[in-house]
Amino acid sequence: PTVPLAPAPSLFERLGGMANVRAVVDDFVSQVSADPRSKRTFDGVNLSRLKASVTTHLCSLSGGPCKYEGDSMALAHRGMALTPEELNVMGDYVDRALIRRGVARTERDELKAILDRLAGEVLNK
């Protein structure tokens, strides 16, 4: 039998590591916060700060070496009454940003599954 010599790379590594995750977040947060279908909650939000926070969050969620210390998802989105449509708009921009950075289908689907599991914590708060 074959004994694996090294653990399988984390999703974080397969996404291309910190540089790629940061670039993807920079891309999709810029798009979501500018699109008329999804921009209403971004008024007055410090986008650089948000991008840094979302990068750390995704790094941590995908098994990377980060520790997310921001607010819970329910608290972060409290009072926004986010809709499934807004979440879909974001999901599409995430996917397109990943494609632009050369991330393959398997990894895109894995990240989508992680984000889908958080939907209940961000919608309708």
Ligand code: HEM
């Ligand atoms: C699964 C989906 C989502 C995840 C995982 C997520 C993640 C996050 C994270 C990590 C933060 C930063 C919280 C902090 O720094 O304490 C944040 C803030 C924020 N999110 Fe989301 N988010 C999601 C969906 C959305 C959607 C669909 C929208 C709007 C279309 C949105 C709008 C915002 C805004 C405006 C903030 C900034 C709040 C502020 O600084 O006052 N989020 N989100």
